[in-house]
Amino acid sequence: MCDTAAMKHPTRLTDIAARIGRPHHSTKDAPMYALYDQYFADLVDQPVTLLELGVYTGESLKVFASFFERGTLIGVDVEDRHVDLSDYPNALFTLGDQRSAEQLDTICAAHAPGGLDIVIDDASHYGAWSWRSYEILFPHLKRGGLYIVEDWATGYWDDWLDGSRYQEFPAVPRDGEPPKRLPSHDFGMVGFVKRLVDEAVWHGIRPSINAPCTQPRKLEWMHVHPEFVALRKSRD
Numbered sequence: 001m002c003d004t005a006a007m008k009h010p011t012r013l014t015d016i017a018a019r020i021g022r023p024h025h026s027t028k029d030a031p032m033y034a035l036y037d038q039y040f041a042d043l044v045d046q047p048v049t050l051l052e053l054g055v056y057t058g059e060s061l062k063v064f065a066s067f068f069e070r071g072t073l074i075g076v077d078v079e080d081r082h083v084d085l086s087d088y089p090n091a092l093f094t095l096g097d098q099r100s101a102e103q104l105d106t107i108c109a110a111h112a113p114g115g116l117d118i119v120i121d122d123a124s125h126y127g128a129w130s131w132r133s134y135e136i137l138f139p140h141l142k143r144g145g146l147y148i149v150e151d152w153a154t155g156y157w158d159d160w161l162d163g164s165r166y167q168e169f170p171a172v173p174r175d176g177e178p179p180k181r182l183p184s185h186d187f188g189m190v191g192f193v194k195r196l197v198d199e200a201v202w203h204g205i206r207p208s209i210n211a212p213c214t215q216p217r218k219l220e221w222m223h224v225h226p227e228f229v230a231l232r233k234s235r236d
Contacts, residue, residue: 157188
């Protein structure tokens with residue numbers, strides 16, 4: 001017997017994307033949606049509030065709006081490409097610059113006064129700009145919320161504005177002692193992701209081995225995938 005409910009509302013993002021997506025204009029491929037399925041499966045029936053930075057053709061906003069039928073989906077982009085969301089009453093578009101605290105704070109106050117459950121950064125893919133978005137939006141993220149950073153491999157591309165082909169940097173020896181620093185490739189989004197490692201261990205940052213931990217815990221975990229980086233905000 002066919003499960004008509006499942007036919008009406010596929011519970012996998014990959015299925016929804018295959019139905020909605022336009023292959024030549026898709027901003028997220030099937031492997032990325034499959035990865036999202038792993039993180040969002042338990043939230044499908046929840047009234048989540050999701051903010052996506054970077055809308056482009058609106059394909060992914062529509063996919064997420066179809067998946068989170070009880071949710072509120074907020075698309076933010078610096079350019080209005082007149083995406084038609086008339087068939088998605090739980091989704092909206094608003095203009096905003098990912099670097100502007102004034103604009104993003106205003107958007108959150110208007111459309112997510114109770115806070116955000118999920119933030120997806122699919123905007124410029126420039127490291128400094130994405131870091132600025134994180135600084136602004138992380139305080140709006142609810143405890144236990146998810147922050148996703150897509151397409152961070154742009155930092156390895158020579159023809160990307162703030163990227164560079166992979167570079168290795170030698171460590172400076174110290175007369176038989178281990179080097180103080182192990183420099184690494186940190187261009188653009190790669191540098192941003194490596195900066196997020198500091199956020200993941202924030203609670204443990206202290207000036208000496210015996211000094212007490214006085215910093216609040218920011219993240220429960222940080223998962224690094226080729227497709228995106230996923231962060232869960234601490235519940236403490």
